[in-house]
Amino acid sequence: MPTLMIQGTTSDAGKSTVVAGLCRVLARRGVSVAPFKPQNMALNSAVTVDGGEIGRSTALQALAAGVEPHSDMNPVLLKPESDRGAQVILRGRVHGHLDALDYHAYKRTARESVLAAWQALSARYDVIVAEGAGSPAEINLRANDIANMGFAEMVDCPVVLVGDIDRGGVFAQLVGTLELLSESERSRTRGFIVNRFRGDISLLEPGLDWLTERTGKPVFGTLPYLQGLLLDAEDSIGRIGRVGPGATLKVVVPALPRISNHNDFDPLRLHPQVDLSFVGPHQVGPGRAIPPADLIILPGSKSTRSDLAWLRAQGWEEAIQRHLRYGGRVLGICGGLQMLGRAVHDPDGLEGPAGSTPGLGLLEFETRMVAGKQLRNVSGRLLREGVPIAGYEIHNGVSEGPALARPLLELQGRPDGAESADGQVMGTYLHGLFDRPEACVALLARCGLEAQGSAVDYQAHRQQELDRLADCLEANLDMAAIERLLEC
């Protein structure tokens, strides 16, 4: 089965973007193509058609390929819950926690899952564009690798290596990575892509010629730095966003250590009237208050109780109360909603040590973490305005209490979330709630924003960005040579 794997010399070299771009280029040429990421470590995930969970960047690549995201596209997803522990998702379903699993047995199962998922995808699509993780030159992680060369060797596919010239040292990155590979890994590496180039290409060309001479491998192309490209981030909170002169609504999101699905905020990054900032202690200084805002959004969290403790340790519980006293709004999404209640109970220790943590007490309800993750794509409406809203749910928590009798939304015919009687505090389990322009406008209007023109249609924006990316790949990569790699 034709599979091409894109690996990078570092994390964030642009692998996900190149895979998304290649998926879109191939799909536009009528090829039946699917993305594949054997192993990902990320807290941004998406719900798949088969009711599972995969990394968000892979789901975006599926969108680029014009196919439905499926659990087989990212068979191993590691969701860190602390600096040491991570939840292991295999083929979309929770398998256990890394620290509680026998490592060797887990490695074997993970490898089997990767192979089975790749075989299942191969039966459904003509071409697979796979993405590595981090760099293949992490020699300490080489044994039993499934994320990079271990996968490429297992399925015997060619590899293209992406280096990021923007951070400097791209020749050392590419040559050094090749140097650290085994003979067979080196020979399956068919060439390079230089990513994020700004400047005069003629100044780079002698370096590219040298690279080919030195390694015997072609450079398939140099991709320019694509200004403002905003596609669903894999995990880290990117800095892209624009704060123009018309940005009158100030929205602050605490950058929780286990923030999850922060893609929720991408439509706000693009909104011309919104000034969005993620704040952590580094931005405001330890012990300092959250900057003044119209709206504070408590985001999703992989570990609600420990992130709540972190929020308190920053002194931000008082800051939120003060913000409310001055008439500000607070919105909680999923883990953030759970924080707004009276307590969060985790009797079985699903997200960390077993126990209970008092919530911020801004809404009358309590949450219990229950085994069996709730994963679903949902749609419904924002109750007060009646406007349509859609997104997805990913959580273990089940919330109960009188505040839920005043729901924020109706989803699939059932009530969801809550809002306080004065409307200042709102919460929902729905991720992706700003993606639809009408819902985005209505939610921001509640915070005092008078819409000028319509909000960004984020779904349409994603499609346009994928086309812009694909145009860029077609213009700058030797696509004929890349397609030849897929024919072998």
Ligand SMILES: NC(=O)CC[C@H](N)C(=O)O
């Ligand atoms: N997506 C989330 O924010 C999840 C919240 C919480 N960790 C739960 O599982 O219930």
